[in-house]
Amino acid sequence: MNISKAIKASGYPRQWVQDDLLRRLFKNAAMLFSGNMAASLLGLASLAMTARVLGVAQFGILVLITTYVAIVDRLVNFQSWQAIIKYGADALDQKREQDFKSLIKFGFMLDGATAILGTVLAASAAWFVGQWRGWDEQLVLMAAIYSFTILFHINGTPTAILRLFDKFKKVAYQNVIAAAIKLIGVTIAFTTGAGLWAFLLVWAVVDILSKLILIYFAYQELVHQKFHGFMQSSAKNISQRFYGIWGFVWTTNINSSIRMTSRELDVMIIAAMLGPAAVGLYKIAKQFASVIQKTIDPLYQSIFPELAKLFSNGAIKEFVRFGVRASVLAGLIALGSWFIFYFFGDYIISLTVGNAYSDSLGVMLWYMLAIVVAAAAFPLQPAMLSMGRPHTTFWVHIAGTIIYFTVLFILLPAIGLKGAGVAYLIYYISWSLAMLAIEAVLISRRLATDAAVTD
Secondary structure (H helix, E strand, O other), rough: HHHHHHHHHOOOOHHOOOOHHHHHHHHHHHHHHHHHHHHHHHHHHHHHHHHHHHHHHHHHHHHHHHHHHHHHHHHHOOOHHHHHHHHHHHHOOOOHHHHHHHHHHHHHOOOOOHHHHHHHHHHHHHHHHHHHHHOOHHHHHHHHHHHHHHHHHHOHHHHHHHHHHHOOHHHHHHHHHHHHHHHHHHHHHHHHOOOOOHHHHHHHHHHHHHHHHHHHHHHHHHHOOOOOOOOOOOOOOOOHHOOOOOHHHHHHHHHHHHHHHHHHHHHHHHHHOOOOHHHHHHHHHHHHHHHHHHHHHHHHHHHHHHHHHHOOOOOHHHHHOOOOOOOOHHHHHHHHHHHHHHHHOOOOOOOOHHHHHHHHHHHHHHHHHHHHHHOOOOOOHHHHHHHHOOOHHHHHHHHHHHHHHHHHHHHHHHHHOOHHHHHHHHHHHOOOHHHHHHHHHHHHHHHOOOOOOOO
């Protein structure tokens, strides 16, 4: 059976409602989605007040500071959750409780070490980056202070713990609680007519509190599952107990860093080529586009453990069928959201952040269209990781990122800010086609091998 036959075997839509895996995927994703959407609405309210008070230029500066810190954090902070889920699922399935405790300790140690490194690097590099980009002393100081939020970014392992035990509801709670606290802080700053410093501090405090809440929920779940006391376990010889874990951690971290450059570094490039005001407009476009992004993230987080189990059990036909069905449904949901902004975008912008940001609509629609492609392609990365090929995604991300920044540097001077959205669309189309082609070959080979063994 080849890959085309496996895709055809996905069946008709009326059969999908009987798919237990699909129902579980969307049940878990719905919990995260409800939390994400509630958090997004609260976040949009916070963003609208911040943007209105600060104005386009100062809002652009705030975005520049937070983006700088996010870039350093993503480059240094290991995405440990993917490795903890992959190896933790095996340990739990095989009843290796002590090994699981050691894995959790390893994850927390890795998160903590990279959080400290990221804080030191971001705070100390702020002056050098400021000199290079022509930042004034106040902007440099703000960036250095905001860098200390990274110290609390020990969220990789807590995230993995909650996902492994299907506690998606707690992740949703964490998002909503953090967004609610932020809205309260921003509202106080808004009503008192506070300036840039006040808003920066509110964003920093909320960032820290959100990570602490996540850590608390994860520890609470470990206690409930009788895995407390994990810090007394030994993390020595972790690579022997979990073969290939270091390679997996390094590769997935590099992959995440490369993906981050396409999501965050573009802000720095736009600031250099078009100025802080353009950054403010672009941030508004990205923030509204994140409404569609929220439909992808919960599905991505929910589908990875399911795909990993299917591939590990040799259920390749179900693996393909599950991925195809999830892809179609996610793409349709995202496309529906895009049409809402296509017809009502001007009104939404005017009602929320104000007419001063109306020029963000052009780039917003292109950027959102890229997210629609990403939504349809969301199973591709977890599928590749489930097949144990993180190095393949690494090379695809490199190629896609090179294409993205090449197009970005060409289009920004040619058509202005809208070029950033077009470049992002081209990035996701090229990435998706490459991933799909490679996975089609890999799955076809696996199906042929299984057929040969059966014969």
